[in-house]
């Protein structure tokens with residue numbers, strides 16, 4: 001990668017990771033080709049809505065065809081392409097085509113709207129944007145029109161599956177793919193950070209480092225060629241993509257089944273029909289599925305492993321998973337920046353239900369430090385810092401932010417507050433970063449505050465987490481109206497934020513108007529006191 005775009009591993013570390021066998025010089029393009037040659041007829045991807053069952057040979061052929069189409073449109077190595085697709089088969093066709101030519105997918109989520117998409121397109125100087133025509137009643141073509149109007153570099157919009165643009169793209173592809181393939185240490189894609197700043201940060205991942213995280217995850221989660229992974233969460237999110245996720249499953253030669261919706265009513269029949277062996281869920285969904293599993297008529301006995309992560313899973317809920325599904329719970333505490341921790345399949349039950357696991361790699365370095373970066377006593381609670389063979393050394397094009405988010409010797413400041421149990425397992429105790437974890441969907445407080453502040457009748461705003469029995473946390477905004485401004489209602493703020501084109505999960509669940517914000521001893525706004533106040537209001541009027 002260009003040193004201007006993001007810091008990478010110093011050469012002594014890179015050599016060590018290669019010598020240890022973590023980085024093996026594979027790329028995603030070669031990986032799919034090898035699998036297709038080894039077992040062409042085995043099914044790789046199932047999309048039940050479109051009634052698609054692509055074999056490895058078919059996926060490989062389609063990726064090649066689309067790669068040639070992208071090249072013919074002058075989309076080449078290093079170009080950024082914003083990919084915003086729901087859980088459809090084309091997701092894999094598109095990303096493997098881009099991997100193959102070394103163009104970089106920028107992984108947007110289906111929930112993102114105009115504000116986020118325009119930002120991704122502009123900031124990455126994306127040359128193309130790939131969407132589905134419609135999903136969940138939302139027309140992405142309108143979003144594309146807005147994104148296009150707002151950016152100079154965006155040359156193409158491709159609508160997956162569309163008999164127009166997308167098929168035309170494929171038609172161009174008469175010539176075989178001829179380009180210099182990416183190197184294993186090149187960037188493969190830009191993943192999104194949940195972040196804690198005004199705008200989302202982009203996470204540069206290389207073929208080498210990401211593929212290592214897949215191989216490590218597969219070993220730990222028991223994924224092999226017999227595995228059938230149900231992709232329930234949005235396919236582009238780091239958890240269902242890589243822990244071990246759909247890419248881990250394809251690496252192992254297994255089968256990926258795309259779940260169009262996360263509800264038990266949709267997922268359970270698919271588990272039965274396709275013989276799903278593992279899947280990954282965020283805690284609110286895990287709770288819902290656990291309840292539904294005890295009463296379902298569907299045969300879920302093929303399910304061996306249920307991964308739960310993205311937000312803290314309560315011990316109580318964790319205890320119910322095994323009995324309800326007759327499978328092994330695997331807690332996963334990961335981040336798109338890198339480090340992923342898993343409880344092991346053969347860990348004692350107590351460890352599985354009370355910890356968030358331990359790192360994938362013996363070369364994952366974990367430090368737990370106090371506010372002054374001093375390592376705390378073993379077992380004490382502190383800030384988690386980490387460095388390792390699949391954890392980035394810096395965000396993409398963000399030097400100022402990198403100076404704060406990484407230590408001088410390259411440790412990533414996760415913003416998570418943890419302790420390490422004597423067994424080496426990590427317990428997540430809280431969070432120091434200014435973020436709300438809304439059932440696994442991360443919301444940067446500052447980002448929402450900036451949007452509320454744009455309202456003409458708002459003087460100041462602070463956004464904090466408040467407890468929610470289902471989501472764990474939800475978004476609460478404290479707002480000081482501008483003096484003399486007309487009457488303002490919570491709904492006005494919510495609508496204003498929504499109409500600015502922000503993903504729905506970032507729109508405040510509760511808005512409270514106040515005259516002043518509580519302050520700390522030195523006169524700073526006390527988010528801690530605001531959180532306490534929000535918890536109190538949530539307890540008094542949970543549905544406000």
Ligand code: AMP
Nearest residue numbers: 193194309310311312332333334335336
């Ligand atoms: P992101 O940086 O957006 O990929 O989000 C990663 C963050 O999600 C972590 O730093 C944690 O704050 C949170 N997270 C992920 N998994 C868990 C888990 N099992 N328990 C608690 N927090 C989690």
Ligand code: DBH
Nearest residue numbers: 238239309310334335336
């Ligand atoms: O929350 C996450 O970002 C996450 C959770 C579990 C993740 O990135 C992962 C596993 O890889």
